[in-house]
Amino acid sequence: MLNKFLATLFLATFVFANEPVTQNEANTTVKQIQEQIIQEKLDIEQKELEEKKQKELEEQQQKELNMQHLAHINILKEKIKKSNLEFKNNILLKRYSNYVSYRKISTELALLKRSLKKNREISEEQTYQLHNKIRVKENELELIAEYKGSPIGGLINPPEIEKYENITNPFGIINALSHIKKLEDNKKQFKELESDISELTSKLDEELFVYLELFNLEQKDEYKERITFLDKEKKDFNMVLEIVSTTEEVYTRKIEQVILEIQNQISEQIQKILIIISIIFILSFLSFLVKLALKKYFSQNENYYMINKIINFTVVFLIIIILLFSYIDNVSYLVTILGIASAGIAIALKDWFMSIFGWMVIVTSGSIQVGDRIKVTRNGLEAVGDVLDISLFKITIREDITLTSYTVNRRTGRIFFIPNNYIFSEMIANYTHSGLRTVWDGIDIVITYDSNYKKAQKISRDILKHYSKGYTDITRKQLSKMRSKYQLRATGVEPRVFTFVESYGIVISGWYLTNSYAALQLRSTMSPEILDAFMKEDDIHIAYPTQQINMNKTDNHYGPSTGPRAKPAELEDI
Incomplete structure (x- = not known):
C-alpha cells in the first residue's frame, strides 16, 4: 500500500512539473491528491482489519470443527461400547467365535501336517512333538466338530420331527396333543432363531457403519482390522440367515403337515368315542326300559333284584366287548396272549375265578337270591343272616337274632362277606329258597x-x-x-x-x-x-x-336192702 501511495505522489509531481498551471489549480489538485491518498490509506487499513477478522473467524471455526470432530468420535466410541455390551451375552456370536476357533485350529493343524511332511529329516524328538501337537489339535477340533460347516453350529439344523404313534385309543389323544404342542414349540423356536439372526445382522451392519465413520475420522489400523472382521462376520451371518430362512419355510410346512395328520386322527378318535358313548347310552337306556317293564311282572323285590343284577352284568359285559373290538386292532393277538397267560392267571387268581364261576352258578341256578335267609358254617363259626348282595366275588349277609345267635354265638348284627367259591366246598342252608x-x-x-x-x-x-x-x-x-x-x-x-x-x-x-x-x-x-x-x-x-344221694350207715359194701331214702337234690338245667 505504501508503495502505491508513493507512486501516486510521484506521478502527480511529474504532471504538475510538465504542465504550467495556476496557483489555485495547483492547490486544488494537491488537495484532491491528498484526499485520495488519505482515502486509500483508510481503505487499506479497513481491508487489513477485515482480513484479520476473517482469519480469526476461520481459526475459531476450525477450532469448533475440531471440537465437533472430537465429540463425534466420542459419540461413535460410545455407540461401539454400547454395541459391545449388547453383543457380550449373544449366544449366536459366542457360537460364531467357536466357528472362528474351528477354522483357526484347522489352519494350524494343516500347517502342522504340512510341516511334518516337508521336514522329513528332523529329529525323532521334534517328530514326536509334532505328532503330539497334531493330536491335541485333532482333539480340539473333535470337541467343536459341530462348527465345521456352520457359523452357528447345530442351531442351523431345525429340531428333529419325531415319529408319532398312530392314535388307537382315547389316551392317545392326550399324547397327540402333547406332540402337537411340542411341534409348535419347535417351529416357534426355529422361527425365533431366524428373527434373532436377522436382528443380529442388522446390528452388525450398524456397528460396521459406525466403524467406517470412525475410520474416516481417525485412520487407525485397529479400526481397519475391526472393519474387515465385521464385514466377514456380517457376510457369514447373511449366508446363515439365507439358509435358515429357506429351511424354516420347508420345516414349517412339514410341521403343519404332521399336525394336520395328527388332528385328523384325533378327529377320527373323537368320532369313535362319540359313537361308543352313543352305543353305551342306548344300551343303558334299553336296560332301563327292560328293568322298568320287568318290574311290573315281579311281585317280589328279591326276584327283581336278581334280574336287575343280571341285566347290569350283561350291559357291562357288552360294553367291555364293544371297547375291546373298538380299540384292539388284532383281536386274535389278544386271544393268543390270553391263551398263553391263562395257565399262570388260573393259578394266581384261582380263588377269583372260582368265585366268578360260583357267582354264575348262583345266578343261573337261583339257589340263593338277595333277601334269602341262609346259614353258613365254616371253621366252627356259624352265622344265620339275610343276603344283602350277591356280587361277582362274594355274598354279603347281615346276621340276625336267631336261635344260633342265642345258643352258639351270643352276639349278632354282624356283616359277613362269603366268597362265592364257598358253595363248591361247604354247605349253605337256605331258609327261604x-x-x-x-x-x-x-x-x-x-x-x-x-x-x-x-x-x-x-x-x-x-x-x-x-x-x-x-x-x-x-x-x-x-x-x-x-x-x-x-x-x-x-x-x-x-x-x-x-x-x-x-x-x-x-x-x-x-x-x-x-x-x-x-x-x-x-x-x-x-x-x-x-x-x-x-x-x-x-x-x-x-x-x-x-x-339221688343215699346217706346210710352200713357195713355192707352195697348198702342195706331197706332204709330211709335221701331227699332228691335239684340240679342246674343243662
Whole structure:
C-alpha cells in the first residue's frame, strides 16, 4: 500500500512539473491528491482489519470443527461400547467365535501336517512333538466338530420331527396333543432363531457403519482390522440367515403337515368315542326300559333284584366287548396272549375265578337270591343272616337274632362277606329258597314218667295249631307252587307232636311252621304258653335232670336192702 501511495505522489509531481498551471489549480489538485491518498490509506487499513477478522473467524471455526470432530468420535466410541455390551451375552456370536476357533485350529493343524511332511529329516524328538501337537489339535477340533460347516453350529439344523404313534385309543389323544404342542414349540423356536439372526445382522451392519465413520475420522489400523472382521462376520451371518430362512419355510410346512395328520386322527378318535358313548347310552337306556317293564311282572323285590343284577352284568359285559373290538386292532393277538397267560392267571387268581364261576352258578341256578335267609358254617363259626348282595366275588349277609345267635354265638348284627367259591366246598342252608317263607321249628318239654303224656300231647298240639295256623296255610300254597319245579312227596304242613322216652323223663317234642325271619319270636311266645298249660294240670309234671344221694350207715359194701331214702337234690338245667 505504501508503495502505491508513493507512486501516486510521484506521478502527480511529474504532471504538475510538465504542465504550467495556476496557483489555485495547483492547490486544488494537491488537495484532491491528498484526499485520495488519505482515502486509500483508510481503505487499506479497513481491508487489513477485515482480513484479520476473517482469519480469526476461520481459526475459531476450525477450532469448533475440531471440537465437533472430537465429540463425534466420542459419540461413535460410545455407540461401539454400547454395541459391545449388547453383543457380550449373544449366544449366536459366542457360537460364531467357536466357528472362528474351528477354522483357526484347522489352519494350524494343516500347517502342522504340512510341516511334518516337508521336514522329513528332523529329529525323532521334534517328530514326536509334532505328532503330539497334531493330536491335541485333532482333539480340539473333535470337541467343536459341530462348527465345521456352520457359523452357528447345530442351531442351523431345525429340531428333529419325531415319529408319532398312530392314535388307537382315547389316551392317545392326550399324547397327540402333547406332540402337537411340542411341534409348535419347535417351529416357534426355529422361527425365533431366524428373527434373532436377522436382528443380529442388522446390528452388525450398524456397528460396521459406525466403524467406517470412525475410520474416516481417525485412520487407525485397529479400526481397519475391526472393519474387515465385521464385514466377514456380517457376510457369514447373511449366508446363515439365507439358509435358515429357506429351511424354516420347508420345516414349517412339514410341521403343519404332521399336525394336520395328527388332528385328523384325533378327529377320527373323537368320532369313535362319540359313537361308543352313543352305543353305551342306548344300551343303558334299553336296560332301563327292560328293568322298568320287568318290574311290573315281579311281585317280589328279591326276584327283581336278581334280574336287575343280571341285566347290569350283561350291559357291562357288552360294553367291555364293544371297547375291546373298538380299540384292539388284532383281536386274535389278544386271544393268543390270553391263551398263553391263562395257565399262570388260573393259578394266581384261582380263588377269583372260582368265585366268578360260583357267582354264575348262583345266578343261573337261583339257589340263593338277595333277601334269602341262609346259614353258613365254616371253621366252627356259624352265622344265620339275610343276603344283602350277591356280587361277582362274594355274598354279603347281615346276621340276625336267631336261635344260633342265642345258643352258639351270643352276639349278632354282624356283616359277613362269603366268597362265592364257598358253595363248591361247604354247605349253605337256605331258609327261604324258591319262595318259601316258613321253616319247621320245634319246642321240647320234658315231663315225668308218671305224667299224663297223652293230655300233654293234645295240649301241645292245640297251642301249636293256634299260633301257627297262618303259617300253615301260607306254606301249603307255597309248596303247591314248588311242585312245578321239584318232586315233592311229603307235603304235610300241620303241626306235629312227637313223644320220646328219655333217661330223665318223657320228651314232648312239638314241631310247627313259623316265619323264617321271626322263628325265635314265635318260639319265645309259645314256650311259656305250653309251660303254663302243663302246670295247670295236676297230672302233668315238668321233669328235669335229678340225682339221688343215699346217706346210710352200713357195713355192707352195697348198702342195706331197706332204709330211709335221701331227699332228691335239684340240679342246674343243662
